[in-house]
Amino acid sequence: MKVYESKEDLKKEINKAYEKYILEFLDIPEKLKDKKNNDIDRTPAENLAYQIGWTTLLLKWEKDSKLGLEVKTPSDKFKWNQLGELYQWFTKEYSHLSLMELKTILNKNIENIYKMIDSMSEDELFKPHQRKWADAATKTVVWEVYKFIHINTVAPFGTFRTKIRKWKKLEIK
Structure with a gap:
């Protein structure tokens, strides 16, 4: 997992x-937001719903x-x-929304994650045992808060970008 030098580096990578x-x-038309493809595990709406759910x-x-x-x-x-x-709950909760609504919600979540990062000290973000929720979520390893932020933003944005690109090649003609 990527290691960050500062809060600003983390925010830049998320951005x-x-x-x-x-x-x-x-370039995905609204009428295709729920279009399934056997080679891709999520529709565009489900892809966004997953990201909204975790963020x-x-x-x-x-x-x-707090x-x-x-x-x-x-x-x-x-x-x-x-x-x-x-994941099914994320889909049920969010994927019925329009692509514009989904993107708006996700954008707001990302803005709030930036605010969350800004509200934390470097120690709170990068040192272990700074949040009980981080310690409770990982029973066998120690994860700093930034790792949770990374795996719920940077990592899936890259992975899911690849999936949505593949979906577009197969579905948008």
């Missing part, structure tokens, strides 16, 4: 990956922590061994 990812949706959870973990609430990862409704069900 770079997000801009490339979100641009892939510009929303990331923001919720931090918000609940409010002094017990944070349950990955969510109040699902455990780590129920990720398939969680």
Whole structure:
């Protein structure tokens, strides 16, 4: 996993990956947002719904922590061994929205993640044991908060960009 030198480096990497990812949706017609393809595991709407789901959870973990609430990862409704069900919930919760609505929500989440990063000290972001939710989410390894941010933004933006590009080659003629 990539290591970052500073908050600004992390934000720049998120921005770079997000801009490339979100641009892939510009030429997808609304009428194809739910078009399935056997070679691709998610439709464009499901692809965005997945990203919205994880970024929303990331923001919720931090918000609940600051409010002094017990944070349950990955969510109040699902455990780590129920990720398939969680992904189905993301699809049900968000994929019925238009592509424009989905992109707007995801954009707002990314803006809020930047604010979350800015609100943290370098230690809170890059040193271990700074958030109970981060420690509770990984029982066997120690993950700093930035790693959770990375795996819910930079990493999937790259992976899912590849998937949406492949989907477009197969579906948009």
